Amino acid sequence: MTKIVIIGGVAGGASAAARARRLSEDAQIIMFERGPFISFANCGLPYHIGGDIPERSKLLLQTPESFKSRFDVDVRVMSEVIAINRTDKTVTVRNGLSGDEYDEQYDYLILSPGAAPIIPEIPGLSNPLTHSLRNIPDMDNIIYAIEMNQAAHATVVGGGFIGLEMMEALHQRGIKTTLLELADQVMTPTDPEMAGFVHQEILEQGVDLRLGTALTAVEYNGREPVASVDAGEDDSGQHLLGHLQLTLSTGETMQTDLLIMAIGVRPETSLASDAGLTLGPRGGIQVDTQMRTSDPAIFAVGDAIETLDFVTGDPVLVPLAGPANRQGRMVADVIFGKDEHYQRTQGTAICKVFDLAIASTGMNEKRLKQAHIPYEKVYVHTASHAGYYPGAEAVSLKLMYAPDSGKILGAQAVGKDGIDKRIDILAVAQRAGMTIEQLQHVELCYAPPYGSAKDVINQAAFVACNIRSGDIRPVHYHELGDLSEHQILLDVRNPGELDAQGAILGAINIPVDSLRERMDELPKDKEILVYCQVGLRGNVACRQLNHRGYTTKNLVGGYRTYRIAQQ
Numbered sequence: 001m002t003k004i005v006i007i008g009g010v011a012g013g014a015s016a017a018a019r020a021r022r023l024s025e026d027a028q029i030i031m032f033e034r035g036p037f038i039s040f041a042n043c044g045l046p047y048h049i050g051g052d053i054p055e056r057s058k059l060l061l062q063t064p065e066s067f068k069s070r071f072d073v074d075v076r077v078m079s080e081v082i083a084i085n086r087t088d089k090t091v092t093v094r095n096g097l098s099g100d101e102y103d104e105q106y107d108y109l110i111l112s113p114g115a116a117p118i119i120p121e122i123p124g125l126s127n128p129l130t131h132s133l134r135n136i137p138d139m140d141n142i143i144y145a146i147e148m149n150q151a152a153h154a155t156v157v158g159g160g161f162i163g164l165e166m167m168e169a170l171h172q173r174g175i176k177t178t179l180l181e182l183a184d185q186v187m188t189p190t191d192p193e194m195a196g197f198v199h200q201e202i203l204e205q206g207v208d209l210r211l212g213t214a215l216t217a218v219e220y221n222g223r224e225p226v227a228s229v230d231a232g233e234d235d236s237g238q239h240l241l242g243h244l245q246l247t248l249s250t251g252e253t254m255q256t257d258l259l260i261m262a263i264g265v266r267p268e269t270s271l272a273s274d275a276g277l278t279l280g281p282r283g284g285i286q287v288d289t290q291m292r293t294s295d296p297a298i299f300a301v302g303d304a305i306e307t308l309d310f311v312t313g314d315p316v317l318v319p320l321a322g323p324a325n326r327q328g329r330m331v332a333d334v335i336f337g338k339d340e341h342y343q344r345t346q347g348t349a350i351c352k353v354f355d356l357a358i359a360s361t362g363m364n365e366k367r368l369k370q371a372h373i374p375y376e377k378v379y380v381h382t383a384s385h386a387g388y389y390p391g392a393e394a395v396s397l398k399l400m401y402a403p404d405s406g407k408i409l410g411a412q413a414v415g416k417d418g419i420d421k422r423i424d425i426l427a428v429a430q431r432a433g434m435t436i437e438q439l440q441h442v443e444l445c446y447a448p449p450y451g452s453a454k455d456v457i458n459q460a461a462f463v464a465c466n467i468r469s470g471d472i473r474p475v476h477y478h479e480l481g482d483l484s485e486h487q488i489l490l491d492v493r494n495p496g497e498l499d500a501q502g503a504i505l506g507a508i509n510i511p512v513d514s515l516r517e518r519m520d521e522l523p524k525d526k527e528i529l530v531y532c533q534v535g536l537r538g539n540v541a542c543r544q545l546n547h548r549g550y551t552t553k554n555l556v557g558g559y560r561t562y563r564i565a566q567q
Helices: 010-024 042-049 064-071 135-150 160-174 190-206 270-274 319-337 365-370 417-432 456-469 494-499 512-521 536-549 558-566
Strands: 005-009 028-032 060-061 072-076 081-087 090-095 102-107 108-111 115-117 153-157 176-181 206-211 215-222 242-248 253-256 260-261 266-267 299-301 305-308 351-352 357-360 375-381 394-400 407-413 487-491 527-531 551-555
Touching: 005 010, 010 028, 010 064, 010 102, 010 108, 010 319, 028 081, 042 135, 042 160, 042 305, 060 064, 064 072, 081 270, 081 375, 108 319, 115 527, 135 260, 135 407, 153 160, 153 253, 160 176, 160 260, 160 351, 190 206, 190 351, 190 357, 190 407, 242 260, 299 319, 319 551, 357 417, 365 407, 375 456, 375 558, 394 417, 407 417, 417 456, 512 536, 527 536, 527 558, 551 558
Parallel strands: 005 028, 005 108, 028 072, 108 299, 153 176, 153 260, 176 206, 487 527, 527 551
Antiparallel strands: 081 090, 090 102, 115 266, 215 242, 242 253, 351 357, 357 407, 375 394, 394 407
């Protein structure tokens, strides 16, 4: 009888256990979890704090009893594995309630320890009003602190997924919120000009967004103890009521009632490292394509491991639930004889930020530059469905592809509707090895409430193919700051658009519909850099000018991309 021991539940561990039981009724499966919950929706934690998921119980996907009943898995909560003895193939377990220790034998061991929040060495962080968010107890503690302290102001440090979700949750509870981010943008899987749409949304919602700003020190100031113990006390008997004085890298100070640290996560590898398992260059547990560690009897999955990037093949850390679930399932397949291999990771992800969604797949432009990978990029701004049908929202899409092969390298999208659909399509297209030429012919369902006859995906491919074939020569927003004396800017929008939206300094304005009659106003001895609002009319203008012997370039993504990138 095969005996499988799993360390850690949630996504990877629970998936491995369930799949192993489906493959074998005879296997003995034991799962250890050092906390009180074995399978919970950790991605849903901020949404319970914000009130979108009112019932806490909805986050508890499985209990030890339900896992035992359905899958016959021996789930042991409050049981921390403190050591792995690879020679004897045993693990040492400490009971979190009694403190007793014992050894458990295994035939196969699956590590799913996850990743822990990064807590920087900042003076004063250890206080009852500072929290991170990883699990159910963390969530409960945050809600407790909010309610007991009657928090009027909260500060979130970090503009990644958890930071943005917590920012929205706190704002949704009516708490005035400040978001601190050391980088010049939030949501670093995307590029700055795409994150600019998110910055705009955050500011419009009334959040105090401070980019390029770090937290450098914290001072806890407790208030006078309250009369009733119902107001709440922490474990040391100190009342939670109070506030924090924050010192920022700008030299400013500010007062807050709650501090959420969300600057990132670090893979939990101490158990693996102590056992002599090989770690990778990024600090995660090194695994092969079957999720096997340097010990053939030990597998690892989820946030603690390094996988290979889909484009580069380099080791990467990708703390996402989707990959963890697939890896856990696959490990069970491998243990029971299936020749399965993990097919790298694209890092496909999406984040809700108030009314916006921002999503990405594959490489971003920053990483392509760092890896010295040649690329071209296009921007498309169009409606989520037919513009004449009510409710159409703008979709802004960035697509990057290889100039030589035309293969998709990465994509990003932001907007209020249909963002997940577009990035999901591009994630599938990238995994299938499709080129931008093939992407032109992707046939997507169309009806006015759901899409357009020429979808955003098709339009991005059309623009990319025009560039790749040489029909259009592109110019990008970041190239307009250094024009030569042999170049001029031509704005082909209507004058009313310039008044309402602004224009690029020094541009000549000739509306595209008047261009044929006024073309002689333009010099033929200069390169004309054409732009409109999103790039479509600029393309039309370039074609007209090219046919008359002018040399042109079209601003990809138009003034909309230029304006958001300048913010």
